[in-house]
Amino acid sequence: MTSVEWRGVRRWLTSGVLGITVLAMVGGCGGGGPGQATGESTALSDAKRPFDLFFGEQLGLIDWARIKLTDKCVALRGYPQVLQGGLEKPYNPFYHLAADYNGLGPVTEEQARRSGFREDRPATPSSVVSSDKNFDAINDKCSAEASKALGGAQELVNSYAMLGNDVYEAYRAEIHDLLEPHREKIADCLQAKGLRFDRRGYVKEDSLTSFGFPAGHYEGGDNPLDWKPKRTPGTVEVSPPWPAQRYVPSQQESDLAVEMFRCSQKMGVRQAFDEKSTEIQREIVERYEARFIEMNPKIEQMARRATELVN
Amino acid sequence: MAVVHAHRSHFHPRKPFSEGVMVKRVSLMLAGAMAAAAFVLTPPMAAQASDVGDGSLDCNSGEICFSQHEWHEGGRKHFWYNAIHTDLSFNNGVPLMDQASWVWVRDTRCGIYLYDYRTGFDHSLWLPTGGGSVALSQRSASHTSSGTWNDVNNEHKRCSSQV
Numbered sequence: 339m340t341s342v343e344w345r346g347v348r349r350w351l352t353s354g355v356l357g358i359t360v361l362a363m364v365g366g367c368g369g370g371g372p373g374q375a376t377g378e379s380t381a382l383s384d385a386k387r388p389f390d391l392f393f394g395e396q397l398g399l400i401d402w403a404r405i406k407l408t409d410k411c412v413a414l415r416g417y418p419q420v421l422q423g424g425l426e427k428p429y430n431p432f433y434h435l436a437a438d439y440n441g442l443g444p445v446t447e448e449q450a451r452r453s454g455f456r457e458d459r460p461a462t463p464s465s466v467v468s469s470d471k472n473f474d475a476i477n478d479k480c481s482a483e484a485s486k487a488l489g490g491a492q493e494l495v496n497s498y499a500m501l502g503n504d505v506y507e508a509y510r511a512e513i514h515d516l517l518e519p520h521r522e523k524i525a526d527c528l529q530a531k532g533l534r535f536d537r538r539g540y541v542k543e544d545s546l547t548s549f550g551f552p553a554g555h556y557e558g559g560d561n562p563l564d565w566k567p568k569r570t571p572g573t574v575e576v577s578p579p580w581p582a583q584r585y586v587p588s589q590q591e592s593d594l595a596v597e598m599f600r601c602s603q604k605m606g607v608r609q610a611f612d613e614k615s616t617e618i619q620r621e622i623v624e625r626y627e628a629r630f631i632e633m634n635p636k637i638e639q640m641a642r643r644a645t646e647l648v649n
Numbered sequence: 650m651a652v653v654h655a656h657r658s659h660f661h662p663r664k665p666f667s668e669g670v671m672v673k674r675v676s677l678m679l680a681g682a683m684a685a686a687a688f689v690l691t692p693p694m695a696a697q698a699s700d701v702g703d704g705s706l707d708c709n710s711g712e713i714c715f716s717q718h719e720w721h722e723g724g725r726k727h728f729w730y731n732a733i734h735t736d737l738s739f740n741n742g743v744p745l746m747d748q749a750s751w752v753w754v755r756d757t758r759c760g761i762y763l764y765d766y767r768t769g770f771d772h773s774l775w776l777p778t779g780g781g782s783v784a785l786s787q788r789s790a791s792h793t794s795s796g797t798w799n800d801v802n803n804e805h806k807r808c809s810s811q812v
Contacts, residue, residue: 478710492780503789504789
């Protein structure tokens with residue numbers, strides 16, 4: 339595993355394009371396999387998560403800063419209400435690349451029982467509803483100014499988000515292929531328990547719709563506040579912040595998630611995934627190397643700028 | 650309660666883009682650089698459906714806007730909140746579920762996550778706000794027959810997806 343040549347990123351590291359940040363990041367991971375010739379390649383072999391090279395936290399910081407700067411500008415130009423209930427702190431839009439999300443569904447039996455294959459809704463910021471054409475123009479102008487102040491934030495956020503999405507889709511595709519033989523075994527296991535489903539759809543496409551279970555719902559529905567804007571022309575309204583909501587799976591979804599979790603445990607699917615995960619990540623980082631090399635330094639630089647401007 | 654995707658066949662073999670999708674893709678490529686200007690100028694439409702966003706068929710600041718076809722053609726559905734797309738319709742009566750080809754995120758707070766119920770909730774497409782209109786046929790997907798996120802919209806969440 340650790341002997342896998344990470345040629346592209348090694349070139350990238352040794353060329354100093356990313357320099358200290360990446361070395362510090364991968365060096366801090368610990369563990370890993372046998373060391374290699376240089377300090378840099380040892381750091382590489384120790385890197386457990388090549389996807390840490392996707393700077394999701396910094397992306398979130400830049401995105402948050404540009405929106406915060408936009409809101410300040412909009413408030414100064416006649417719409418102070420937009421400062422109510424905004425996003426309080428940055429979040430990593432690609433947390434699923436940063437954490438050990440593996441595309442295998444629930445990670446515990448309890449989670450499977452409680453939430454099926456989905457997740458709760460987190461609390462979210464207030465919504466802004468404009469019935470004022472002037473607001474539209476002001477918001478666009480302020481957004482452009484905020485982006486410019488950060489050095490082209492909108493364009494970089496768009497491009498880096500595309501990279502994050504592409505990397506994750508590539509990862510999902512590899513996992514899909516890797517686990518197909520294991521889905522065969524899980525399908526055997528589920529059928530042995532008496533479940534009836536579209537076996538081919540599940541094994542070949544990994545589609546949850548193959549099981550035909552009814553959808554669940556969120557407690558409180560899509561409008562838990564029952565808040566409705568008055569839409570008076572010339573006004574801009576701000577909703578209260580939205581509360582977190584629990585996802586309630588249908589009984590069939592919950593039962594299936596539990597059975598599938600048990601079968602996947604029995605068949606060793608997670609172990610098969612864990613053994614290959616780092617290798618898959620490395621291959622994908624190599625595949626998208628040019629875009630990482632082009633954008634990572636810009637992300638780092640802009641994140642520093644964002645911190646300066648917002649604090 | 651509605652059965653998820655009861656109207657779709659269960660098996661979606663992977664296959665190359667259909668001819669229709671290819672035509673759309675080529676037309677998109679040709680249009681290329683004009684996109685940014687074009688989508689701002691939404692054509693006026695007479696029908697004002699009461700359930701569409703802020704009551705206007707324009708995609709205004711603050712809204713998350715879905716269109717049935719690319720370039721804002723066909724039905725529209727605008728939101729300022731989280732929503733499951735099951736049982737919702739565009740303003741022209743066409744079901745929203747699995748029928749969106751075009752998204753414009755103008756929520757002023759944050760981007761959105763788009764979900765397809767065929768896969769679990771560890772799978773989503775993140776679209777930042779202010780990023781302009783997005784043709785979902787141009788966003789690659791690992792799990793769909795078209796290889797893209799076109800016509801597979803089942804839910805969207807605002808801002809962080811983590812509790």
